[in-house]
Amino acid sequence: MEPLTTAAISDNQQARVYALSSVVTTKALKKTGERTVKRLLAVGAVSFSCLWLPVLPMGEGWAQTGKNAKVSTIIKHLKNKDATVRYNAADALGNMGGEAKTAIPALITALQSDTDATVRYNAANALWRMGEEAKEAIPALITALQSDTDANVRSNAANILGNMGYGVERAKEAIPALITALQSDKNADVRASAASALRSMGGEAKEAIPALITALQSDKDAKVRTSAAETLGNLRYTVERAKEAIPALIAALQSDKNADVRYRAAFALRSMKGEAKAAIPSLIAALQDKNQVSFNFDTVNLMAASALERIGLSFQDKAGTMPFAELDKAIGDLEKALKALKDKKDKRLDDDIIASLNRSLDALKTKRQSRLLDRTLEWMTKHPWVTGGLIYIIFFPSLWLILLRVRPLWILHINNALKPLASFKLPDALGGLTFPIRTLLFIEFFNYHPRVLDAWVEKRLNSAKQGFNKKKTVTERSVYVPIPVVLDNSNLAQLTGTDLQPIFNQKRATLLIWGEGGAGKTSLACTLAQWAMSDNETQRLSKHRMLPVLIEQELDNPLTETIGGQLQALISEAQAIDNELLTNLLRQRRILVIVDHFSEMGEVTRNKIHPAATDFPVNALIVTSRLEEKLDEVPKTTIQPLRVAGDKLSSFMEAYLTQRRKRDLFTDVEYFDACRRLSLMVGQRNITVLLAKLYAEQMIATKTGTAIDLPETIPDLMLAYLNELNRDRLETEPNNRTVQRDAQVIAWQCLKTTFRPTSAKLEDILAALDDSDTAPERLQHLEKRLRLIQTIGAAQDKIRLALDPLAEYLAGLYLIDTYASDTTSWQDFLTQVNAISDVELIKGFLLAVRDCCLAKGKEAGVPDFVADELALKTGLTTPAPAVLINS
Incomplete structure (x- = not known):
């Protein structure tokens, strides 16, 4: 561009800039609105300056009139009507x-x-560029900070006052206005600028410390908190009172959600040096904070590391005068900081920081030793025997304590290795006593420490989870729908692990889950076992994990031996569990023993479950039973699963089908129609969980085409369940009718002695089955293919049905088919029933027989009195009042 004359500048150039600004402004208005216009006006201003200022010294007219003429001419433009000019x-x-x-x-x-506002903004900038000459503008800047209607102008005024504070003494007059702006201005940028401006005010800014602390703690805008933290750190060099902010800075470093604030808090603590020693734990924690700040490439953890280094150097300078307690504390803090830095293994953390901390730590230790070591060595020299004894007593326990923290299982391995070694006999002069080597080395006192047992459990936890989930009983109950329970006389809508934690965190916990057959006792016990192994501490039954051992068969061996064998199989251990270890696992509640079907077990087994016995090893015990067992009258917690109430039936079925991922198979009309039919089937009674689940499975089978229609009665539901199990049979395998008949025979054999579901001898069942030649193959089909029965006992010579309520209904159907219209047989049966004093023991079976009579009795010719007597016996009806006849 050629040099321009004054006239050209005054007319042509000004017009061109004016036109350019107008065009840009008009386009900006159309595109982005008022805020963008302001930015474009700033661009226009820059363009104007670039065109105007270079030509000022080049025009001949300007050179003659001098600087004042230039300034005067520009001053005139300050009064131009156009804001851009x-x-x-x-x-x-x-x-x-x-x-x-x-x-x-x-x-x-x-x-x-x-x-x-943009003119006022630029006027403030221009005043700042005047330097010391513009000190007379400070009152106007203070006024602008206090009362200008535009937040950008107020923010800029605060910034300029802060910049003037470094060289213009009078700028400190702005301190009260800056404090007020920090405390009460509604605009976050203004508050942030006010906080930043205070750091240039030196010692006079001490009165601003409380306001800065308050802003750091409670201002909602991160920019303000960041500026407050930065200013507090800078003021520490000139204002002693700034150390009052240390607690607030620590809190910000720990919990502020904004990385910039945390970074500036660490920076401020760095400036406090040794006075910020209380911040060391928070700074160590901040080493994990890798968030990058917005104003540079630093991260929070880098500043935290630098702050730790600065505090270490401060400790080093004061090591000679520190009290011993403070010196020890400083050493401990630096060791933690150094370990954290080394463990971090973050390449961005400067090795120089680690080296610096090492030097500070070595200096502190050297200073401490120089003050203590001489006296200690002198005493040890005078008392060599005592010193040796103390070293012996201290060394081995310390060694085991260290291993207990870092490698707890090593203690167990070392102890086991020392077991075969001979005992050590003391000299006769010392009494000639004999001690095991493990006792002399103090290791046996640590061998079964809770940390050791927890480490043992932790190592085998995954295997235990896999093994437990493979159990047939657990697999069949993988779908768990929470139901209401009574927990120690308190009704709970839904049981959680939290409800049981107070029980299982005690030194001994005995839990009885009792209720009728099909109430969901075993399902609940399996769920509690899963909770015992949970990784979620809030869901877990106790503070530590437990390995579950499920006992559901008669005990042919001692209880501890059975538990050991079950545990070995559960965790896939190659060798038997050491008896001493097993006992400690049981006594310290690292093994949860679940005894299922306790009420149906024989006396031999029941006599082995005596929680009150002094040698009973199980301290975490769950028992399921149809009866409210006394369990030797030991303190126990009871859980009674409740039946599904009629008004809750729909929601239960919804939850079950949803967990089975089958709810989408049904429209709402189909779903509620099925629930209605179930309600009609059970009448006014609430129903057991098992019955609801079986019905839900039949709904699925009907919808998927494996069943024709939903059953109308409970006995039909049981038979439909058998048919569903047998739907994939091969041509050579038993048909549905055969399976039904065999299952009924087996069920009656299991119930006929006590009228309670239990086991029956294999030889008796084989004798009772038709066509004994094919009976073994049919039993194999029921067990292996249908999983309907289980072979139990050490000799594998007993059979039981997998589901107790199913066994009761099948036995009831057997009686209907067998006794039919035979009045004498029914009377004999009722006589046997009446001979049992505690009807609760057999109530489930009696109700099942009654349901079978109502559903199938008319067809089979069963006398009417049978159902009536059973209803009376089970409390469904009451006896008619006696009629007095006058003589």
């Missing part, structure tokens, strides 16, 4: 710096009264 004029004066000091009054006037 005024904006550019202020900018041009600012670029001239102190040379334009004669323009200060005009700029002050513009700052105070110009109607355009």
